[in-house]
Amino acid sequence: MINSIHHIAIICSDYEASKKFYIDILGLKVINETYRAERQSYKLDLSLNGHYVIELFSFPNPPQRPSRPEAVGLRHLAFSVENLETVIHHLAQFGVITEPIRIDEITNKRFTFTADPDDLPIEFYEK
Incomplete structure (x- = not known):
């Protein structure tokens, strides 16, 4: 019935800052960027390794959504990586801070968090 996740939609408060984060820092590629004048809104379609993964939206004055403490709704966005140290070093070059590396108690895999x-x-x- 369901084949795969098609995409994740994110509404941002600062379009240029979020665009820079997802493209320049995380390395996602632009598929299409559309300005919708009637909504005063951008829609930016982004891909990862050739797969459409994120729709980044801007809207005038979007309401804030609580993230911490844990709130109902999307908890986080996760990316699979080959090597955490490489990712952490790359992010640090852009001033992006990550949490200390943790171990998943179920899979024994390593992971870390940052924020957009x-x-x-x-x-x-980590794979």
């Missing part, structure tokens, strides 16, 4: 410009938790999970 709107404080959406971003997880990097």
Whole structure:
């Protein structure tokens, strides 16, 4: 019935800051960028390794969504990575701070968290 996750939609408060984070820092690629004048809104379609993964939206004055403490709704966005130290070093070059590396108690895999410009938790999970 369901084949895969098609994409994740994110509404940001500062379009240029979020665009820079997802493209320049995380390395996602632009598929399409559309300005919708009637909504005063951008829609930016982003891909990862050739797969459409994120729709980044901007809207005038979007309401804040609580992220911490744990709130109902999307908890975090997770990316699979080969090596955490490489990712942490790359992020640090852009001033992006990550949490200390943790071990998943179920899989024994290593992971860490950071946040996007709107404080959406971003997880990097080592293969």
